[in-house]
Amino acid sequence: MTFKEYQHLYWRAGFGANPANEFWFKNNRKKTVDFLFKNSKTSTPLHIDTAFIENIDIKKLKNDPKKRRELQKQSREKIRAFNFKWIERLIYPKEILRERMTLFWANHFVCKDDNILFVKQFNNTLRTHALGDFRAFVKAISKEAAMLKYLNIKQNRKLKPNENFARELMELFTLGEGHYSEQDIKESARAFTGYNHEPVNGDFILRARHHDNGIKIFLGKSGNFNGDDIIDIILQEKQCAQFIASKVYTYFVNPKPNLEHINAMANVFYKDYNIENLMRFVFTSNWFYTKENIGAKIKSPVDYLVGMARTIPVTFERENDLIKIQKLLGQILLDPPNVAGWKGDKAWIDANTIMVRLKLASVLFNNALIDLNKTSETPNNLRAKYFKANKNKLPFKTTPNWTAFLKNFNTVKTENLHEYIVQGQLNNGTFSYLKSLNKASKQTYCIQLMSLPEYQMC
Amino acid sequence: MDRRKFLKQSSLASGLFFVPSFVKAFENIATAKLGYKRLVIIQLSGGNDGLNTIIPHNNDIYYNARPQLAINKDIIKLNDELGFHPSLKPLRPLFDNGELSIINNVGYPNPVRSHFRSMDIWHTASNANEYLQTGWLGRYLDKQGKNPYNAIETDEQLSLAMKGEHFNGIATNDYKVLYRTARDPYFKNVINHYNDAHLSEHNLGYLYQTMIEAKSSAKYIFETTKVSSSKQDYPKNNFAKQLKYVAQFINSGLETKVFYTALGGFDTHANQTNKQAQLLSEYAESVQAFVNDLKRENTFNDTLILTFSEFGRRVKQNAANGTDHGAANNVFVIGKNLKQAGFYNKLASLNNLDDNGDIKYEIDFRSVYATILNNWMDVSTDGIISSNPKTLNFI
Numbered sequence: 001m002t003f004k005e006y007q008h009l010y011w012r013a014g015f016g017a018n019p020a021n022e023f024w025f026k027n028n029r030k031k032t033v034d035f036l037f038k039n040s041k042t043s044t045p046l047h048i049d050t051a052f053i054e055n056i057d058i059k060k061l062k063n064d065p066k067k068r069r070e071l072q073k074q075s076r077e078k079i080r081a082f083n084f085k086w087i088e089r090l091i092y093p094k095e096i097l098r099e100r101m102t103l104f105w106a107n108h109f110v111c112k113d114d115n116i117l118f119v120k121q122f123n124n125t126l127r128t129h130a131l132g133d134f135r136a137f138v139k140a141i142s143k144e145a146a147m148l149k150y151l152n153i154k155q156n157r158k159l160k161p162n163e164n165f166a167r168e169l170m171e172l173f174t175l176g177e178g179h180y181s182e183q184d185i186k187e188s189a190r191a192f193t194g195y196n197h198e199p200v201n202g203d204f205i206l207r208a209r210h211h212d213n214g215i216k217i218f219l220g221k222s223g224n225f226n227g228d229d230i231i232d233i234i235l236q237e238k239q240c241a242q243f244i245a246s247k248v249y250t251y252f253v254n255p256k257p258n259l260e261h262i263n264a265m266a267n268v269f270y271k272d273y274n275i276e277n278l279m280r281f282v283f284t285s286n287w288f289y290t291k292e293n294i295g296a297k298i299k300s301p302v303d304y305l306v307g308m309a310r311t312i313p314v315t316f317e318r319e320n321d322l323i324k325i326q327k328l329l330g331q332i333l334l335d336p337p338n339v340a341g342w343k344g345d346k347a348w349i350d351a352n353t354i355m356v357r358l359k360l361a362s363v364l365f366n367n368a369l370i371d372l373n374k375t376s377e378t379p380n381n382l383r384a385k386y387f388k389a390n391k392n393k394l395p396f397k398t399t400p401n402w403t404a405f406l407k408n409f410n411t412v413k414t415e416n417l418h419e420y421i422v423q424g425q426l427n428n429g430t431f432s433y434l435k436s437l438n439k440a441s442k443q444t445y446c447i448q449l450m451s452l453p454e455y456q457m458c
Numbered sequence: 459m460d461r462r463k464f465l466k467q468s469s470l471a472s473g474l475f476f477v478p479s480f481v482k483a484f485e486n487i488a489t490a491k492l493g494y495k496r497l498v499i500i501q502l503s504g505g506n507d508g509l510n511t512i513i514p515h516n517n518d519i520y521y522n523a524r525p526q527l528a529i530n531k532d533i534i535k536l537n538d539e540l541g542f543h544p545s546l547k548p549l550r551p552l553f554d555n556g557e558l559s560i561i562n563n564v565g566y567p568n569p570v571r572s573h574f575r576s577m578d579i580w581h582t583a584s585n586a587n588e589y590l591q592t593g594w595l596g597r598y599l600d601k602q603g604k605n606p607y608n609a610i611e612t613d614e615q616l617s618l619a620m621k622g623e624h625f626n627g628i629a630t631n632d633y634k635v636l637y638r639t640a641r642d643p644y645f646k647n648v649i650n651h652y653n654d655a656h657l658s659e660h661n662l663g664y665l666y667q668t669m670i671e672a673k674s675s676a677k678y679i680f681e682t683t684k685v686s687s688s689k690q691d692y693p694k695n696n697f698a699k700q701l702k703y704v705a706q707f708i709n710s711g712l713e714t715k716v717f718y719t720a721l722g723g724f725d726t727h728a729n730q731t732n733k734q735a736q737l738l739s740e741y742a743e744s745v746q747a748f749v750n751d752l753k754r755e756n757t758f759n760d761t762l763i764l765t766f767s768e769f770g771r772r773v774k775q776n777a778a779n780g781t782d783h784g785a786a787n788n789v790f791v792i793g794k795n796l797k798q799a800g801f802y803n804k805l806a807s808l809n810n811l812d813d814n815g816d817i818k819y820e821i822d823f824r825s826v827y828a829t830i831l832n833n834w835m836d837v838s839t840d841g842i843i844s845s846n847p848k849t850l851n852f853i
Contacts, residue, residue, distance in 0.1 A: 065777070163587070255661070296660075327614075327615065328614060337591075338575065340589040340591055349668050350606070350621070350626035350627075350668065351606040351628040351629075351671060351675055352628065352629050352630075354665060354669050354672055358645060359639060370644040372647070424662070427666075429651040430648055430652055433647055433648060433651035451645075453666050
């Protein structure tokens, strides 16, 4: 495994390589990949204190709209705090691959809620199953309080079925459009009737009197199916493995699908629906490391932000700034646009987001200044003046930890920094421009590199 | 060599190039014909209470359902049944001049009462059970747009409505700041040094191209916009400021087909009376100034203004002197040459509400969109609105 390959693996399976390269087993792909998986054997739930909402008396609350509003407000604030915690977790992950997979699944099983307890439970369910058995995963998702609310499963009753979840289960979560009929949706919705949750703690319950025990005819099979049965029947379809393989491929390998590789992945996945096996197959395949796949992906806003913060450790003085940045970049965690999730790839980039992206590194780390000096003499007074002029106008308050950066990149020569910062090929013309810049400061050069369109790729 | 020079020289060298220059001349006619009709969207975010906006002042059900909240003073009566909220007084001349069409009971089947999801439906023009990742104006611009500045949103971020499959509009709440940002000398150097001919063929090229377009759009907007053009006084609030910019862009002749503006705060679950009165004043006074500004410059004829909100509110007030999320609502269309000004249709019966106690929809919002696309923007709805709605008769 070359350094480039190691870097590629860690950008896709994680959030960029650590400059210390501690997880790199030189010239040994198997060892490097094994380590990646071994590191994610455990799972560390993301915690936030939700006691305020766990002990409420639901009966009392019904007649107390003021208290209800207060709880809602508290919950919303906690969700924001949970967002910061998640970002922080991505910057300093314990189980790198598991965290990457969690983020991936969060844009597959897309869900949103305003109850922090349910949000936390849902998020940790994604984490728990991220590398496990896909079958158990889908079943768990169908019973999460946040999902029961989001796709109206709890309103789905025998006498008044609601098809929302049944439809999205097939269209977005398992099979993809066109692989089932409207009748299949109607029939499977009946199987999920009566699904509900305890109002306070969110535990799944089946309300028997709302559940339809009749015979359902679904994907050519008939029986008194419940929700779990429906999921089992769906997974018998090879198309389900194919659909997930295709989604994994365009996310982890290349936004341009390659049918041959996707078919190979689907064959592996269909055997046992084990997510870890599927991912191991991808990361050990020769094709994963070919040139056309390296640096071919546009970073999502979170990839981009987390990647920067992993390179230059930074403190956000105001937590709300982090939300603002996510908003400007077009991706606020826990706040997806709809159940189809973020479209990703080119859709991340428009005239506004590209400018924010090219400017953000300098705003976060250098008071919005990207140095242009070609010779060594930066007029220090000019710089001081510029800083002063900008100091109070900056939209974000951050403190970069340059000492930590210099320590991490201690062994890297400034003129080689781009090999660590930029993934994939630099454009020749851009590269010659970079060459012309003065490299007296490693910090300055790092910001210059982060201000390139090339830095947006991974 | 630039394109014009190239065509000139090559057409001298070979008669074959007659065809491309002929095609080019043809293109020019097409853009000239299409370029000047403009659409301005005003989004009232949060779910405006349509019933207290256009008031059924002769309806007992209305007064009984809203003992504290019903408006009974200073209603601007427009006919025997319906009247403006007092705050909408500035819009009276538009109504009287036949420059305002009010479409009642606009909504969609199986209404969703979540702000977020319902707004999503209005932006993407989807069914309630369908999830699209592009907006209706974005898809229109996929067909008709060339540069990001063909669609401008007066905000920091671009709404989903303005994002197409290939085309994205540009969002700016201050075009001067946008221009300054785009002018960072470092970007200029990077772009100038970039030397790949295959710009849009791969993702990195796409990034460079977007940057180049962003830069040229920012420059185009900045340089084309005439600062001194506005002689009109506007109220002092953020919404008025957005409309003032839009008027400036329109009056300066920017080649922008769609403008997107928004006024938020309509989610009046509690103590609605004062809050809504203030918001509606902001709306009406700003729109009045905007229309006057356009009229003064003779650009009103080519501008159509659509005002909508993601849903209306419940007919019955709640215990906190507010209203909860509802369903169908009214939509305002402002412009010259309306085919049916005044009230396009009657308010739906308040006797015949849905299970939640909300007004039932009569007109699908996608019919409103389709009418604007067909009769105003002069394009077919193919590939823009999938539900194939029938068009209406207001323009």
